[in-house]
Amino acid sequence: MALLNRMDWYNLARTTNWTPAYVTEDELFPPELSGGFGLPATAWEGYDEPYKQTYPEYVKVQREKDAGAYSVKAALERSQIFENADPGWKSVMKAHYGAIARGEYAAASAEARMMRFSKAPGMRNMATLGCMDEIRHGQIQLFFPHEHVSKDRQMDWAYKAYDTNEWAMIAARHFFDDIMMTRDAISVSIMLTFSFETGFTNMQFLGLAADAAEAGDHTFANLISSIQTDESRHAQIGGPALKVLIENGMKDEAQKRVDIAVWTAWKLFSVLTGPIMDYYTPLEHRKQSFKEFMEEWIVAQFERALTDLGLDLPWYWDKFIADLNDTHHGMHMGVYYWRPTVWWNPAAGVTPEERNWLEQKYPGWNDTWGKCWDVIIDNVVDGNMALTFPETLPMVCNMCQLPIIGTPGNGWNVQDYPLEYNGRLYHFGSDVDRWVFQQDPARYAGHLNLVDRFLAGMIQPMDLSGALQYMNIAPGECGDDAHNYAWAETYRAMRELKLAS
């Protein structure tokens, strides 16, 4: 039997809206799940997805993608790439898998909400495929690291991380809970797919794929490139939804969701991806700086996408651009200084050659971040190791759940952005984090950040051992310097040379 061409039947087949006779429209599409924004179903029928794919096409393509990724893995399993990789690169893998794998699996639930509850038939079809994408991403990113668990206990965090109260995971959960687990279908399409996946996921997966290939880790490069091809398809779910909202006079509501999600995504990526690109990836394998990547993949991408849709740039755009020079350096220093509290071994990334690279990419680095590193390096060289570890907690932002940081040294501008709400004093890392809270205080006010939990007596004993226990970090899993401080030898030699002269 001859098959019809896809476009001869696609639009008819996927237009499955009907007028309910036995229940009301609100019972079929409960507003809190559907997020219809008060628009009738007919308005959502105008949703026109840019990427049209049928189920048989999807299955065929996905099968080929899986076959490709799994055969590269099988072919390279005896290659000892993991065993011989630079320790900084292993940390990249550990941080990535822990923060991403189970989040992808959770995203299947968010896609399923769009699949069932969106009033837009085209969105329901795309989200059906998106939901299966996310199940695949969860499974494949748990299967691939599993072969390394027996070699390195920290690799177990690929599975374990999301079940813990480790501070970076509290931050990741807070973000994903906010943008995808507790929002209606339309808001998910705007906040998860348009705001997060279009830009930030692109950067994590394309940027890391390039770095992985440079580092010789072809299994990882192939895996995340394979995932990215799915992401770039289902990331397009949100754009047409924004168009429907704007055409129906809902621009402000749409804009607000974009502004919230882009900022909170940025903060999470400043701690996850920033240190990886500018400090952990071995210098000779770095393709671009984190800032350059952000400018190409996030700034340019969003400016174009927002303009095309008729949305404005977020009100904080200038601050965001300025923060590309700073925030991730602070996140890196925080992760490094509090390294026993992460499940990977942070690479310091501050050899003289690396500092030259940082100064070139971020003029002024030596006068600011370098000032703090000078003290840390002296302590390592002098053997004052106790001074290179923390004895207290950093203050943590009540929105992004990350340390409240700023520029140190000669550019010192660290600041708290406090807010008293219902008799409780909240602390924020920026005026934008505080603004996000103020958009819906009741939504966020009940959450306790790590410092709130500590002060409430939930972490016992109230010291590092109690904190590690609270974060489920078992002995043998604590982070320490990726290169066992070997990088300090250069500074030791430089000092001896100076003394000799």
Place this chain on the structure above:
Amino acid sequence: MALFPLSSNFEGDFVLQLVAVDSENTMDEVAAACAHHSLNRRVAPRPGTILRVRRQGAKDYFPRDLKVADSGLAPTETVEIMFEAVR
């Protein structure tokens, strides 16, 4: 006598830190408690200076012998610990 948590913003450092002091501590003692977590860890000492404490955003320092309990500070409020040249 009561444990009093403050947020320490130490001049030249990169992060706010939780510092537990006592409500009976003077501002000099607060400065020393905050310095313990920043000075010689990520901030180099500055010879010829002492440390002063002020509320975030304030121009004037608290008197050096002022007790936390009498300062009007709220628990977890952010204080700035600044280097001041010895006169």
